[in-house]
Amino acid sequence: MAAALSIASQDRLCAWAAALGAATILVCVLGELAGPVRLPAEHDHDHGAGAPVQYFTPPAKPASPSPAIAEASPQVPTASPEVVAATAPLAVVPVTAMPALVPVTALRPVKSAAAPRAALSAPPSAERFVPDMPGDFPDPPYPRWARQQGVQGRLLVLVDVAASGAPSSVAVRESSGHPSLDQHAIDWLRQQWTWAPGAPRRFLVPLIFELQ
Amino acid sequence: MSPFHTAFLLAAATLTVSAQEPAPQKLKPVLIKGSAIGGEITAVTPSLRLSGASLEALSVSTLGDVLADIPGVASSYFGPNSGRPVIRGLEGDRLKIAQNGTSSLDASSSSPDHAVSVDPLTIREMQVLRGPAALLYSSSILGGAVNVIDNRIPVERLPRAFTLFGRAGSADGLRSLSALAEGSAGDFAFHLDGFTKSTTDLSTPIGRIADTASDSQGAGFGVSRIGPSGYVGLSYSGLDSTYGVTEPGIEIGLRQRRWDLAGSVNSPAAALKSVSYKLGVSDYAHSEFDGGVAGSTFTNQGWDARVDFELTKIGALEGVVGVQSGRFDFAVTGDEAFLPNTRNANDAFFGSFVQPLSADTRLRYGFRVESAKVSAEAWTHEGLASNPSAASASFTPASLALAWVKDLNAQWSTTLSLTRTERAPNFQELFADGPHMGTDAYEVGDRTLGKEKGVGLELELAKTRGTISGSFSVYYNRFSSFISQQANGFGPNLTGVGGPNYSSGVDQLARYDFVSVPADFYGAEAKVNFQLQDGATTKCGLEFFGDSVRASNRDTSEALPRISPGRIGAALHGLQSGWSWRLDATYHLAQNHLATDETPTAGYTMVGASFGHDFQVAGAAARFTLRLTNLFDVEARNASSFIKDALPLPGRGVEAGLKLSF
Incomplete structure (x- = not known):
């Protein structure tokens, strides 16, 4: 960030391109390093950037089926x-x-x-x-x-x-x-x-x- | 399990089996996926959804502030009481703000000093929609669309809940209390909410800014009948607010009353999964008081209705089609009558679909075709620059959006979107002609304006899972015709206006004409989160984010006004011993790409912190929140604000909140 600050006065556009590019490369590289794929590909990717990270604290009565x-x-x-x-x-x-x-x-x-x-x-x-029996079972x-x-x-x-x-x-x-x-x-x-x-x-x- | 226990179980098993009861067959688990962000893959999925604790942790001053931390979003910030979100440099009528899916029917799109008639304290969920899904609400979607949900009409049986939420803040002298009661009885579910909020003059690093205090009250009541095949519900709500807009002696008094009807029928026909309908009827008025005397009054009376048909899957294709229809009468009387009375009609037909192409590729697409008509009554006033006769203008905007989504692997995906939007000019762009205090300008519309037209191209790369998640997007929005306000000398000499802008001997205001220009918007947004620690009760993460947008008139290469400069920020957040915390620092760049007569803004760094803690008190679940804002008390100007020269952002402040749920 310090680098971005000093460059800012000279050419912010270049600084921006560089910063965003670097961030992307970082995501890519670290993403690959992060390890093997853990999940089936059954999820949605269509949400964008932005939601602030929010931790859900456990509810008063956590479900813990025995x-x-x-x-x-x-x-x-x-x-x-x-x-x-x-x-x-x-x-x-x-x-x-x-x-x-x-x-x-x-x-x-x-x-x-x-x-x-x-x-x-x-x-x-x-x-x-998807039950393997006749009937109607909507989610x-x-x-x-x-x-x-x-x-x-x-x-x-x-x-x-x-x-x-x-x-x-x-x-x-x-x-x-x-x-x-x-x-x-x-x-x-x-x-x-x-x-x-x-x-x-x-x-x-x-x-x-x-x-x- | 002890041996004795096991023996007992076996014995019990034998006994029960001998009782000849049929054995239950265990089915595969039914997985019901909800989504706090993103969502199940449907045609209506928002790209961002804020609710619950995520929403409570944010500012409550204006709708613009609530979303302002999200990359790509800025606030129009007209003082602490009025601010709309600005997404990717697009605001006003270019960025639809829907309330439970229908129009909010206020006056906020006509002037930045007019507050959105939805108080953040009543919001239970906020959705930002982009691409094809945004076409459900608007035909101008290059910035997306925003839908705020207040839960006033229950859509399902509700667990009994009673919540009290109090907040107090130092920078704006915030004192607010909101209450919420919900429950069900038999087939009926009800919702009741109310709030009161007051703020004092805003404290900034250059001192308190006079005439920025506010006082608001609002309440809503809704009841629904819920059955196996759907629901139908009705709600009534009201909002009263008085607030200063930084101009000496000027105060706005706002009042809205609104009826809403909503319902949904599940599987009414083989081809339909559900049909839902909504109707909102609103009576809105706000007066601008000058020293206690009503100077100008803006009224908006109208209704907005929609029916959404959710289609049964056709093969793998999922979709929603619908119609929306609205009418409103907008009138201004008094000193600031810069608009004739208008009747506005809008009818739309829309659809949004998701079509999987292969296991890892899908196509989302949507359309929206509208018929818009604005009819203005004959009018005249001193110095009128344009034709005073009655007139009307009709438009048929058509918008299309296409998004190609490919999962690169289980963690990475990429989206390529192509959007074409058209927007009908609004009553103000067509017929304005008069002194407008909110923008300190003599505004002149053009009744021969054509549709605003643009195409947009966006590429997004997202990593949604894993220790490192984030997204990066670049976009280019090219308007062949963008309705902009362009300086054109001075307005006519006016006498007897008597407003604060004229009292200092200035009887001529700068004149701004609504003209159609070719414009380019391009920019990038990035966000990446490193989850350093991810235990059940201990978490820690580091986040980086940034955005940048550039907007210019393609003919003159001049920048468009009030565009946010880029920003880059970092945040460290975590959860430890039941406390969630977040420290963040954001560097906002200077804005030197300016429109004519616009003043530059300097760069600045905002540092803040927030804490949250859940605990039990006397049988009630409690949540305590603490926010520290602008820790170093820096003087900062928001480049996207109309009044940035007069009003800096709030100074150092502390805001504490306590929420009790019984």
Whole structure:
């Protein structure tokens, strides 16, 4: 910067070109040095320069789904009373039937609900949800309030599907730590998801709300 | 897990399985990506989005100041109470400021001393849109478009929230308190906000500047009904503000009342993902009081409406098309009647699309076609220089934007954008004829003006991931016709005007004519962040940023007025023991590329610091912020300000804020 200052009086345009050029080269070189590519190319590049760096401090109740869920052990549901009241009775849920079906890697514990780089640890399976079964499963939107307040989280939802294909009960099995985010997710699944008619079924749906 | 525990689990498993309950099948995770910056790849994604803590950490004095730290953005700074953003040297009607997607319907684009009728305290989110996405809001997008969102109409069920936010500052004597309450009951969600803010005369390194104090109050209420297929909501808001504009004895009293209706329907038809609609109806007035007597009154009454159709994916193509329609009546009465009464009509049809071409390449493109009509009533006043008869002018501007985005690898991407914009001249450029105190000029419009036309080329290189991130862009915007104000001797002799500009024996003001000139804008912006430390609770980073823009009249090679000189800055920021902090220093170059009669500004360095801390107090979440500005109390002039000779930037100051969320 000192160099730029002294040159400034003589030819600012040249100084500018040089400074910006140097910055670009620096970005390029250091970018290459920064190491291997860490992420799948599933992200947007269309944002420009400028947003001041802002650290999201962890929320009061960080979401930390217990690893036990991923290991399919019985777990007292951690959903808030509000959510529980709004959904199906959880007592009958046979959580123990999960071992054969749940891959251990399917839902990793979140270190911090608000860590902006949570994406780095997202498992490869965390891609756009395309179920291999007939039905209609639109993605829920990211709530505007949650986006604005920097709220992120992961939750696990248990859906009972009636013979008609409509969800007969939708319950939070593992809270995101934000009752309102949980409520948003279960409301959406209950209202928007439909399966093909058939025998009554039940599904565990992990949802990951993640800010970039 | 203890062996006993495991045994218990196994036993429980056996028991439950024997109960013949169906086993749940685990599905793949559903990943819902939101974005604090940037965003999911859609046709409407803003290039920059500020909200929450990022927004709260910034200045609250004017909309221009909020964005002024972003590379490429300056503030028009007409005192501490009035300032619009200037992006890449483009301002006024060239830079649309939308409020929740519709027009803000104020008088801010007609004069730099007229405040934008959106107080930063009520903003919950601010979006800067560039390229094809900006065509949703404006046809003049070479600088982009700005959309401010106040959340007054809830679009979803809201968690119960009650927030109090108080701020106090020393340089401008800021005292502000804002409150926000939100919640849901059944299918209904409501929002209530209010604020009061006062500032004293601004303290600068050359002393306090008289007649810069302000006093503002605003409130808004909104309620929505939210169902499985969408929402519909209504809001009412008001803003009252009185503020000085550095001229002795002159004070502006501003009042706006506004109704808004908004709604959205999900999947109304197979081809549509959603349809959303918005209508804003506004009644705006501001009076310029001279020693307590209303001198001139500006009124703007109008409405603006839009419908956006979000299309279902056609193959990989995503898009939004829509229509926007607005009418407003703008009138000026009193001493400063430099405009006839006008009726302004604008109808637009627009679309914005994203088409992936391959796994790592996509094309974004958009269009906007408008029909604009300005009708002026017959009028006359002393010294009128132009034709006083009624007249109208119609235009059909058409704008196109194309952006080719290529991911070089998972971290790097490049964007090449080509934009063609057309803008219809506004009522002021067409019909102004009279003394305008805000610009201290006798302004004369030209009713034969044609459309403003420009093409722009931009190349951006961005690294969005990794320890080192940043972006670099260069652009060239070439206007074949740019509507500029050009000095043309002096206006007519005026008597009985009585304003402060005439009292010192000056009865002739410099005359400025609106003329169409060919103009070139070129510049570069860069920003790079080195994340030195990136733990969960401890972070540290070093950031460098800079921008530069040059604008000139291609015929005469003379610079265009009020262009920000380049700047270069560095910032060190971090998070430690629950405290976030930032230290920054920015060197603003001198501006010696000047228009006729423009005064140069010297270079200066601004040093500042800010701190933030989250904690719990009596069951409430609290956030404390502290900002130190202009630490070395340097005298600085903002080259993009109309009144840079009279008013330096604020001197050394401290601003503290406390936000409590219950």
